Amino acid sequence: xxxxxxxxxxxxGRAELSFVADLGLVGGHLKxxxxxxxxxxxxxxxxxxxxxxxxxxxxxxxxxxxxAYHNYRMLHRWGLGNLxxxxxxxxxxxxxxxxxxxxxPTSGPATLTVxxxxxxxxxxxxxxxxxxxxxxxxxxxxxxxxxxxxxxxVGTTFPGGIFKQRADAAAQAPRSNYKRILDMGCAxxxxxxxxxxxxxxxxxxxxxxxxxxxxxxxxxxxNNGWAWHLHRVPNEDTGFESQHFDLVTSYILLHELxxxxxxxxxxxxxxxxxxxxxxxxxxxxxxxxxxxxxVWLQDSAAKREVEPFWRESATLDLKRAAExxxxxxxESYGIGATKYPWITRGRKPR
Amino acid sequence: MASKKNSPRSRKQSATRSAARSTTPSASAHDFLTRxxxxxxxxxxxxxxxxxxxxxxxxxxxEKVLDKHGIPASxxxxxxxxxxxxxxxxxxxxxxxxxxxxxxxxxxxPQAD
Numbered sequence: 001x002x003x004x005x006x007x008x009x010x011x012x013g014r015a016e017l018s019f020v021a022d023l024g025l026v027g028g029h030l031k032x033x034x035x036x037x038x039x040x041x042x043x044x045x046x047x048x049x050x051x052x053x054x055x056x057x058x059x060x061x062x063x064x065x066x067x068a069y070h071n072y073r074m075l076h077r078w079g080l081g082n083l084x085x086x087x088x089x090x091x092x093x094x095x096x097x098x099x100x101x102x103x104x105p106t107s108g109p110a111t112l113t114v115x116x117x118x119x120x121x122x123x124x125x126x127x128x129x130x131x132x133x134x135x136x137x138x139x140x141x142x143x144x145x146x147x148x149x150x151x152x153x154v155g156t157t158f159p160g161g162i163f164k165q166r167a168d169a170a171a172q173a174p175r176s177n178y179k180r181i182l183d184m185g186c187a188x189x190x191x192x193x194x195x196x197x198x199x200x201x202x203x204x205x206x207x208x209x210x211x212x213x214x215x216x217x218x219x220x221x222x223n224n225g226w227a228w229h230l231h232r233v234p235n236e237d238t239g240f241e242s243q244h245f246d247l248v249t250s251y252i253l254l255h256e257l258x259x260x261x262x263x264x265x266x267x268x269x270x271x272x273x274x275x276x277x278x279x280x281x282x283x284x285x286x287x288x289x290x291x292x293x294x295v296w297l298q299d300s301a302a303k304r305e306v307e308p309f310w311r312e313s314a315t316l317d318l319k320r321a322a323e324x325x326x327x328x329x330x331e332s333y334g335i336g337a338t339k340y341p342w343i344t345r346g347r348k349p350r
Numbered sequence: 351m352a353s354k355k356n357s358p359r360s361r362k363q364s365a366t367r368s369a370a371r372s373t374t375p376s377a378s379a380h381d382f383l384t385r386x387x388x389x390x391x392x393x394x395x396x397x398x399x400x401x402x403x404x405x406x407x408x409x410x411x412x413e414k415v416l417d418k419h420g421i422p423a424s425x426x427x428x429x430x431x432x433x434x435x436x437x438x439x440x441x442x443x444x445x446x447x448x449x450x451x452x453x454x455x456x457x458x459x460p461q462a463d
Contacts, residue, residue: 011427015408018407022440023396035462036462
């Protein structure tokens with residue numbers, strides 16, 4: 001990227017964030033030990049309950065004497081309780097240098113439209129995703145979440161890197177050229193960047209409910225000369241003209257939504273697409289593609305991470321949901337050995 | 351016939367057990383490190399480990415910068431490690447975290463395989 005915001009931090013913030021990130025890597029190691037401990041207690045696909053709550057009880061009881069499990073939980077709790085605090089502190093230590101960069105009047109080809117009287121869904125106002133204060137919980141939450149939490153911490157713990165995953169997802173679009181693309185739930189634009197690189201000639205639109213995330217996306221777009229059209233509207237009800245896009249897409253949005261909102265999002269995507277237009281949605285791996293212990297590890301972590309709709313979303317048949325609103329040639333599959341991210345793509349009939 | 355429960359021998363055993371209890375405090379009565387307190391202390395322990403790392407990191411940066419240039423400490427505040435030094439710092443940090451977390455296990459960090 002060119003003209004990036006200078007994100008150099010003061011020593012304490014930089015060191016604390018790197019500490020949290022590396023602690024996460026150790027947590028990942030302990031998670032593998034926990035799996036070993038579960039298996040060592042005779043729990044496996046044959047002995048574990050189908051019902052997720054019953055399975056949770058089974059494993060919790062079996063792991064009462066697992067030191068690895070206790071320490072894994074303890075570290076997870078610490079990370080969840082401290083990550084946002086550390087990022088806020090790092091920002092405050094460097095506010096004098098960062099604020100002028102973030103506040104300067106934006107000039108460039110991108111636009112941000114905040115329509116009045118837009119009804120933001122009730123579920124969005126919860127502090128889901130363990131986002132302290134909510135997505136608009138800090139004046140510079142876009143920078144703090146996008147650069148400090150996501151890029152500096154989360155980005156170092158995802159195998160292969162979070163930006164490669166987004167690029168891989170964008171590459172799953174059926175065509176090599178699009179005229180007009182909508183990125184639903186674009187936040188600060190990490191996936192939108194992948195789309196801009198994959199489809200350099202397309203007109204790109206982005207929506208999100210968070211004004212703070214969009215403000216930072218606007219800055220990123222302008223700093224890079226990307227003419228993004230950013231709108232603060234919910235993905236279920238954008239208010240955009242019908243048949244305005246030939247690709248409607250999202251990355252890691254669906255698991256933040258209740259199942260009804262996912263179906264409504266698919267309906268809106270269908271309405272917004274021109275005939276023969278493509279929908280491409282990327283999200284978390286479906287539970288039925290994972291072994292029962294992996295499901296438990298994911299499901300119980302999601303509960304601690306305040307992801308109220310993860311289970312509901314990860315057990316939803318997205319292929320069927322897409323077909324129900326009218327998409328055809330629908331495919332639903334995971335990328336690579338880990339089947340992550342999970343792709344659902346379909347075409348609006350001619 | 352006296353029941354076995356109230357027999358002299360039974361009463362003696364009971365008294366012995368009571369005496370033993372009075373000299374060996376039970377966990378609930380005398381231990382202040384209950385399971386919840388241990389959990390709380392563990393949280394503080396990790397916070398402390400984080401703070402300690404900040405100090406260790408700072409010392410490493412100071413030594414490096416002062417060794418090279420002898421320039422004011424304000425430079426240290428905004429010093430952004432890069433290249434070999436960044437890698438060295440990252441390796442030291444990872445090893446440090448491993449040591450701290452390994453200390454939570456009686457035989458060191460368990461291995462997955």
